[in-house]
Amino acid sequence: MNYRFMRLMVLFDLPMQTDKDRREYSRFRHFLLENGFIMMQKSVYTKLVVNNVSSRALKDRVRSHLPPEGLVELLEITENQFGRIEYLxxxxQKTVLDTMDRLVEL
Structure with missing residues (x-):
């Protein structure tokens, strides 16, 4: 198996008008956190994946936990592309985690 580190980004815009909407938002957000995603912005989460096979499996998991309403987008980029993100x-906010070092979360 070839290891080519990638980042899977989940970008979403979910309705927050009703209690049910807020519950669905919370459920989806907790799903992302429980599956190792890290919040970059309020509705942008990212996770390091080792290859295309694990990326496809993770995309399928995200698809199976979609909220009933709203927009969810998946973006797959290489680790090099992710490292070239320009933070403005x-x-x-004065501090931003801006490093090419790998983050290991236990």
């Missing part, structure tokens, strides 16, 4: 930080 304004007044609100």
């Amino acid at each position: 930080v304004g007044e609100g």
